[in-house]
Amino acid sequence: MSKTSRTVVSMAKTATKGEVVSIRVIVQHDMESGFRHTDRGVQVPRDIIRDFICTYDGVEVFRAELHPAVGANPTFSFYTVATQTGTLEFKWTGDNGYASSVTSQLTVTG
Numbered sequence: 001m002s003k004t005s006r007t008v009v010s011m012a013k014t015a016t017k018g019e020v021v022s023i024r025v026i027v028q029h030d031m032e033s034g035f036r037h038t039d040r041g042v043q044v045p046r047d048i049i050r051d052f053i054c055t056y057d058g059v060e061v062f063r064a065e066l067h068p069a070v071g072a073n074p075t076f077s078f079y080t081v082a083t084q085t086g087t088l089e090f091k092w093t094g095d096n097g098y099a100s101s102v103t104s105q106l107t108v109t110g
Contacts, residue, residue, distance in 0.1 A: 017110045051093045
């Protein structure tokens with residue numbers, strides 16, 4: 001089972017109320033499709049991230065469903081509107097009980 005060894009969240013730490021905030025998230029994950037075979041003909045088991053969800057103070061602002069065709073280390077780029085100071089939580093779930101999450105704070109002024 002692949003483990004997240006590194007997650008990078010790129011976003012502004014502060015924003016003015018009503019400002020559109022650009023968010024970019026990358027997670028290291030091998031994303032094994034389940035279609036490959038070893039040189040001995042043994043099928044390599046599927047191990048992918050299936051879902052990615054971002055919430056802003058508990059409200060879902062972005063969701064993606066992933067499939068075996070998605071490459072390793074998936075990257076997500078999306079936007080949200082700065083409404084209030086709060087926490088953005090980024091959650092991934094996948095095969096073999098895989099689950100990971102990170103948070104980032106956004107301070108809203110004005």
